[in-house]
Amino acid sequence: MAHTSGTTTRPAPLRTGLLGTGPWAVAAHAPALAAHPDVEFAGVWGRRPEAAAALAAEHSVPVYGDVDELFAACDAVAFALPPDVQAPLAVRAAAAGCHLLLDKPVATDVGHAREVADAARRAGVASVVFFTMRFAPGPADWIESQAALGGWFTGRAHWLGALFTPGAAPSPYAASPWRREKGALWDVGPHALSVLVPVLGEVTAVTAAPGPGDTAHLILRHASGASATVTLGFTAPEAATGVGVEFLGEPGVVAMPEWNGAEGAFAAALDALLDAARGGVPHPCDARFAARVTEVLAEAERQLGKRER
Incomplete structure (x- = not known):
């Protein structure tokens, strides 16, 4: 009896x-967009045309002066913009049928964040x-x-940097007006x-108090009954x-184990967007969670x- 082997068609790259x-x-x-085997890096748009042209040339992709023309040429768009610039553009991208790979926070205004989530839902596009x-x-x-595992009683987190500490080593992110x-x-x-919620459950109450510099201390109550404390700051001594x-x-x-390498993490986020776009199952880190x-x-x-x- 003859044996016929089936063939599978590889999905087209996500533009x-x-x-x-x-x-x-x-x-x-x-770099992650250019290297991903299932992604076609379709082009770059930026608020600074000369910077957009340089980045596009570095990766041999088109540069777009009109953001809506970029949306029309894409299946998905990735955002590396300040949150309150990102949000209205994400709404437009979703309306144009583009899946969304967003940066955090999706917005710093609650109404704008909800608009992004609602726009993705209405358009039926995936968001990560x-x-x-x-x-x-x-x-x-x-x-x-x-x-x-479950059974957690409490959690604690700290994210401390010296981004705005006088005399600290310079960082390219220190020039960011929104930061x-x-x-x-x-x-x-x-x-x-994003780390505490999937383990301890939805935040049901938050209490906030200021610390030195820009430091913020949060006390969280979670749906599981557990509590958590969070310390955040960009004016810490470098040694701290x-x-x-x-x-x-x-x-x-x-x-939590240590980590390094944002490019690898972003490649994994691209994988997640591909899965959500092709499979139709929302990712836990979608625009609704971000809102x-x-x-x-x-x-x-x-x-x-x-x-x-």
């Missing part, structure tokens, strides 16, 4: 454009938000493992929540900088503002 030309776009987004720890090799698997305005609460607060997350409970005391993160941080910001007055 993906990049919005943004800053340090994060140059270091992580563009690049909460780095949820995609970084090591931490991502660790988070999933702790979530499966200087919004501080660590909005830049690294989303990372902390670092990132750490621990969970404490019936399984003991466990700490909830914005709600929690906006309440913390409101409380910090009242205390500072």
Whole structure:
């Protein structure tokens, strides 16, 4: 009897454009888009035309002066823009039928964050938000493992940097106007929540208090009954900088493993977008989850503002 082997057709690459030309776009987004075997890097748009042209030329892709023309040429778009620039453009991209690979926070305004989530839902497009720890090799698997265990009593997280500490080593991110305005609460607060929430459950209450410099201290209550504390700051002494997350409970005391390499994490986020776009199953880090993160941080910001007055 003759044997006939079937063949499978490899899906067409996801034509993906990049919005943004800053340090994060140059270091992580563009290299990952260019290297991914299932992605066609379709072009670059930026608010600074000369920077967009240079980044596009570096990767031999088209540069677009009109963002809507980029949307029309793409199946998906990746964002490396300030959050409140990102949000309205994400709404337009979704309406144009583009899947969304968003940066965190998706917006710093609750209404704008909800609009992005609603736009993706209406258009039927996939959305993935690049909460780095949820995609970084090591931490991502660790988070999933702790979530499966249960029995957690409390958690604690700190994200401390010297981005705005006088005399600290210079960083390309220190020149970011939105980071200087919004501080660590909005830049690294989303990372902390993205680790704590899948393990301890939805945040049901938040209390915020200021520390030295731009430091913010959060106390969280979670749907599981567990609590967590979070310390965020960009004005710490250089010797005190670092990132750490621990969970404490019936399984003991466990700490998040170290990680490095944003490009690898962004490649994993691209994989997640591909899976969500092709399979139709929402990713846990979608625009709806990001909108909830914005709600929690906006309440913390409101409380910090009242205390500072």
